[in-house]
Amino acid sequence: MTGISLSKTQIKNKWDILKADWSIWLKLKRRQTGTGWNNATQTIDMEAEWWKKAKKDIPGCAKFRKKPIQNEDLLREMFTNITNDEADHWNPLSDNPIIPNSQEQPFDLDSEYVDGENNAQGDPFDANQEGDEEVQEVTPSAVPNKKPRVAAVDRKKAKSSNALLMVEAILKISDCSISFTAKKKEGITIPEIMEHVKDCGAAYGSDEHDIATQLFVKKEHREIFMTVPTREIRLNWLRKRHFDKYGA
Known part of the structure; x- marks a missing residue:
């Protein structure tokens, strides 16, 4: 794109x-x-x-x-x-x-195990909760004084969710790049630049406003005008351009 x-x-x-x-x-x-x-x-x-x-x-x-x-x-x-x-x-x-x-x-869907204690407190992997995925049997730990571990749920659903997030992110990048490219090519529009012209003091009917309507048909003139830092300097710039073309 x-x-x-x-x-x-x-x-x-x-x-x-x-x-x-x-x-x-x-x-x-x-x-x-x-x-x-x-x-x-x-x-x-x-x-x-x-x-x-x-x-x-x-x-x-x-x-x-x-x-x-x-x-x-x-x-x-x-x-x-x-x-x-x-x-x-x-x-x-x-x-x-x-x-x-x-x-x-x-809790981390990508972790291999979840503590049995968390399961007892209402863990999302509890097999007794309605709508949960299948959970394997609880197996006591081989090490003494260790809490039993519960095997992780099937992670296909999590992977599918991650894939959807990636697709959405890529679409956002695409939309952003299109918007950025279009905006960069277009630059500041004529209606926008004329608002800046009025803001600097070039009223309708003035020489400054008249020369602006002629100059700012071209993109490069609009870009030059926007680099001028203050309203007073912008107004003087328009006066000079009018003098350059029509004289005193």
Whole structure:
């Protein structure tokens, strides 16, 4: 769809890198407090000591000291529901592993065994619960004083669910790439640029507004105009272009 030919390995590597960067960015923004945000550069503006500690706690975050993450909106759509930044998920390896209410009884479908004790407390693998898959017999452990183990359920359903998640993720990437490519080709539209023209003080009927309607038919002129930093400079730029064409 984008005209770019990539192998499965290249796509996976790119996906993994973007996912890791997104996780780092979320942790950095959650860590940043107070007034340490630069609206101009969209970066975290904190002292060197703060960044020194952040680099130790969040490996790889140094890349975002002087520039923000790219395509933040697209990355949010891709990774929000599948990235664990420890904000609303329980990470047993974290310094403060507090289990949120939404995950009071976490379990891993990919683990080979589940403790019998958990099964007795209403484990989802309990054979007496309605609608559960078939569970093998409980076998006492050969080691003394060990609790019995329960064999894992058939994981075909879990694998099927993972496959569906992968398909949905790939479709999201495709949609995002199409949207990004179309937006990049189109750039800023004429209605959008004319709103900026009025905002800088070029009213309807003025020489500045008139020259803008002529210049901004071309994409390159629209892009140049958007690089001008302030409204006053934009208005002066339009006046000069009108003078260049019509004189005094």
